[in-house]
Amino acid sequence: MYDLLLSIIEEFGYFALFLVLCFGLIGLPIPNEAVIMTGGALAESGVLSYVPAYVMTFLGICSAMTFGYSVGIFSGSKLSKWFSSKKNISKFMIKSEDLSDRYGGYALSISLCLPFLRHVTPYVMGMNRMPYKRFALFAYPSAFIWTLIYFIIGTLVGDKVQDLSDHIYRYGVWVIYALAAIILGFIMYKLIKGKEEKDGIEKPL
Numbered sequence: 001m002y003d004l005l006l007s008i009i010e011e012f013g014y015f016a017l018f019l020v021l022c023f024g025l026i027g028l029p030i031p032n033e034a035v036i037m038t039g040g041a042l043a044e045s046g047v048l049s050y051v052p053a054y055v056m057t058f059l060g061i062c063s064a065m066t067f068g069y070s071v072g073i074f075s076g077s078k079l080s081k082w083f084s085s086k087k088n089i090s091k092f093m094i095k096s097e098d099l100s101d102r103y104g105g106y107a108l109s110i111s112l113c114l115p116f117l118r119h120v121t122p123y124v125m126g127m128n129r130m131p132y133k134r135f136a137l138f139a140y141p142s143a144f145i146w147t148l149i150y151f152i153i154g155t156l157v158g159d160k161v162q163d164l165s166d167h168i169y170r171y172g173v174w175v176i177y178a179l180a181a182i183i184l185g186f187i188m189y190k191l192i193k194g195k196e197e198k199d200g201i202e203k204p205l
Contacts, residue, residue, distance in 0.1 A: 005030050005038055014048065014056045021060025022067075031115065032061065033150050040154020054151050061143045065108070065122040069135055072126020092116055096124045105130070105138040109188050112146045141191060 009016040017039050021032055036057045042048040096117055099107035111121035125135055 005035060009038070009042065009048075014052045017053060017056040018060040018063070021057060022063050032118070035060075036147050036150040037154030037157065040151040041157065042154075043151075044155040050155075054147070057151060058144055058147045061112075061147055062140055064119060065139045065143060068119050068122035069126040069130075069132075069139070072123040073129070074126075092120045093124065096120045100124055100128065105134055105192075106188060108135070108138040109142040112142055137191070138188060142188060 005016075005020065008020060012019060017035060020030055020035050039048065039053040039057045043050045043053045096107070096111065099110055099117070099121060103110060105125075107121055108125065111117040122135070122139065
């Protein structure tokens with residue numbers, strides 16, 4: 001898996017980080033976390049530059065979320081029936097709907113920390129007709145922070161990315177997800193609260 005990722009990066013350069021994260025939507029067998037950490041590790045080693053490497057990982061995640069949201073908007077009910085008929089997919093649809101019902105837009109932030117749900121939840125938000133401005137308000141800042149966390153981890157672990165990625169998936173995934181969710185939730189709370197206070201001040205008496 002790690003060798004496959006490195007060969008793709010060698011072939012396509014920075015754009016590979018974007019491509020691999022996009023193709024994760026259709027089942028490319030490389031976890032998003034591993035891709036982002038590899039970008040950070042390669043930047044730390046001098047193979048890639050920090051800013052372009054991070055920007056491409058961030059845009060890759062954003063494009064994946066936007067694609068899912070767009071599919072939900074334009075083909076919601078028909079595709080939803082097809083998904084519901086597939087046992088392996090329907091269980092994630094149910095979990096995503098539950099997250100949406102409980103946490104509203106914050107479900108986008110939480111789902112980033114959960115494999116596969118990070119692709120399903122934007123679709124559910126689109127299917128439920130969440131306005132794009134609201135989707136963007138939750139999705140893109142969350143993606144920025146989430147990718148930054150793993151990118152920084154990649155710069156710290158260097159060539160141990162593969163070992164750490166395996167370790168995360170076997171033993172420590174929920175610890176990292178919990179920490180990421182807490183950080184994302186706090187930042188999104190501050191952003192939403194600040195916007196609501198600003199709107200309240202601007203309203204005429």
